[in-house]
Amino acid sequence: MIGQITSVFGVKGWLKVFSYTDPREGMLAYRDWTLVLDGKRIPVKLEEGRRQGQGIVVRLKGVDDRELARTYGGAEIRVPTEQLPELPEGEFYWHQLEGLEVFTVEGECLGKVHHLLETGSNDVLVVRATASSIDQRERLIPYLPDQVVHGVDLDNSRMVVDWDPEF
Numbered sequence: 639m640i641g642q643i644t645s646v647f648g649v650k651g652w653l654k655v656f657s658y659t660d661p662r663e664g665m666l667a668y669r670d671w672t673l674v675l676d677g678k679r680i681p682v683k684l685e686e687g688r689r690q691g692q693g694i695v696v697r698l699k700g701v702d703d704r705e706l707a708r709t710y711g712g713a714e715i716r717v718p719t720e721q722l723p724e725l726p727e728g729e730f731y732w733h734q735l736e737g738l739e740v741f742t743v744e745g746e747c748l749g750k751v752h753h754l755l756e757t758g759s760n761d762v763l764v765v766r767a768t769a770s771s772i773d774q775r776e777r778l779i780p781y782l783p784d785q786v787v788h789g790v791d792l793d794n795s796r797m798v799v800d801w802d803p804e805f
Contacts, residue, residue: 639733640665641715643673646708647690651701653710655687655694658732662694668721671698673713715758728783732761738797740765740779743788746803747771754781758780763797772803 641657657665666687673680687696703708722731732754740748740763749771755762761781769772779801780786790796 639674639714640668641694643710643713643715644693645711646704647695649704650697651703652695652697653701653707654690655696655715657694663689665694665715666696670717670718670721672716673709673710674716675713680710709754730792734747734792735763735781735790735797738790738792738795739768740797740799740801741769743798743800748777748779748799748801748803751797752776777801777805 640659641655644654644656647654655665657663659665666684669684669686671682671691681701682701685697685699687694698707698710701710719731725731733750735754735791738751742748742749747768747770749765749767749777752766752784755778756765763777763779763781765777765779767776779799785801786801787797788800789796791797
């Protein structure tokens with residue numbers, strides 16, 4: 639997911655979107671989007687977009703009035719993963735980290751990465767309990783490679799963190 643449609647913008651079918659790309663304008667490089675709304679996948683084409691204040695506004699091909707645009711509110715914006723640029727060694731997209739089982743360096747299972755939060759200073763892993771975790775707590779763990787996160791093994795869906803389970 640590279641972003642989400644938040645609301646309409648103006649009366650000519652433009653939409654406000656929240657971008658998960660860095661920089662925010664990075665999402666405008668992808669022209670073929672799939673919107674996911676209420677479990678339905680809707681292929682759309684990005685006609686144009688621009689920065690507007692702190693956010694991004696876009697116009698989708700064939701969407702030229704406010705009422706039609708409103709029907710896309712809340713939709714997730716996705717692109718095929720093969721279109722994403724390859725990252726340097728040791729860097730990961732959020733979608734790659736979501737779903738990984740999280741273990742302490744001592745081997746205790748804390749749960750699975752449900753999603754990540756952007757806080758400004760560093761990203762935060764939201765780790766939710768699973769049937770095999772040591773307890774049923776949700777944990778917020780800073781995503782700090784080498785300091786807190788000691789290893790990410792995508793092949794085995796596993797992450798190792800130096801984290802006290804009491805936190």
